[in-house]
Amino acid sequence: MTELESILERVRACRVCAESLPLGPRPILQLSRTATILIASQAPGSKAHASGIPFSDPSGDRLRQWMNISGEEFCDPGRIAILPIALCYPGRANAGGDAPPRPECAPLWREQLLEQLPGLRLTLLVGTYAQRHVLGEGAMTDRVYNFRSYLPDFFPLPHPSWRSRHWADRNPWFEADVLPALRAAIRGALGLR
Numbered sequence: 001m002t003e004l005e006s007i008l009e010r011v012r013a014c015r016v017c018a019e020s021l022p023l024g025p026r027p028i029l030q031l032s033r034t035a036t037i038l039i040a041s042q043a044p045g046s047k048a049h050a051s052g053i054p055f056s057d058p059s060g061d062r063l064r065q066w067m068n069i070s071g072e073e074f075c076d077p078g079r080i081a082i083l084p085i086a087l088c089y090p091g092r093a094n095a096g097g098d099a100p101p102r103p104e105c106a107p108l109w110r111e112q113l114l115e116q117l118p119g120l121r122l123t124l125l126v127g128t129y130a131q132r133h134v135l136g137e138g139a140m141t142d143r144v145y146n147f148r149s150y151l152p153d154f155f156p157l158p159h160p161s162w163r164s165r166h167w168a169d170r171n172p173w174f175e176a177d178v179l180p181a182l183r184a185a186i187r188g189a190l191g192l193r
């Protein structure tokens with residue numbers, strides 16, 4: 001068994017915050033040592049929890065459209081790793097939407113899993129929680145607007161939930177300036193230019 005297989009086996013058996021997860025533990029991630037792009041997201045949604053496949057929902061459709069890649073490319077762990085800040089679906093928040101990622105998860109698993117990604121060229125920081133975890137406190141919109149200051153290692157993005165449609169309407173520079181640069185960065189990190 002490789003080190004990565006051993007870590008994944010332990011991750012899949014994890015029940016550390018089981019009592020706080022309304023649907024129980026089901027870590028959802030995609031990882032291979034040859035991946036060059038990491039999608040650092042916040043936590044799986046209920047549809048991904050049901051299917052066991054990361055971003056198998058309308059948010060995933062929107063993210064793939066932003067990245068301009070096919071479903072097949074997106075699901076290829078040899079090229080794209082998907083590692084949320086917390087690995088299991090956290091349930092719904094009282095105010096609507098999903099609850100925040102469980103805080104127990106990243107300190108337990110994140111560094112071990114990142115060590116299994118030696119060839120990373122680009123990390124997409126998808127949503128406020130992922131950006132806060134990696135970059136510290138800051139405003140998501142400002143970070144996305146100033147995406148060039150985080151390259152070549154990081155590319156901050158909004159979370160691609162249905163709310164991002166309204167956010168994109170209010171911030172037309174996202175489609176005009178950010179998405180073309182994102183697509184170029186993706187192609188570069190995949191070795192396609």
Ligand code: SF4
Nearest residue numbers: 014016017025088105
């Ligand atoms: S969210 Fe993370 S810490 Fe909690 S049960 Fe799932 S894998 Fe374990």
